[in-house]
Amino acid sequence: MRIAAGISPWGKVRPTICFSSGLGQAGDPEIRRYFTLLRDTSGGLFTLAGDENDWLQPIDRDGLAKLETDADTVLRFGSGA
Secondary structure (H helix, E strand, O other): OHHHHHHHHHOOOOOEEEEOOOOOOOOOHHHHHHHHHHHHHOOEEEEOOOOOOOOOEEOOHHHHHHHHHHOOOOOOOOOOO
């Protein structure tokens, strides 16, 4: 997320981010700073988790598949668990 927040202000890319689970650390000031920047400069912030918050739009698997199909590049990061 930090990389996306760092490159999105360039205007040459518009990262779209989808979280597969809830945002347990959304209250962290550094995380909130990235969300604030990405909300203004990204192609969209989504979640599959269905949790309600100010930052993320809910999306289902079909919607995510459409985003991936329309994207030039898709990167996936796991939780490491």
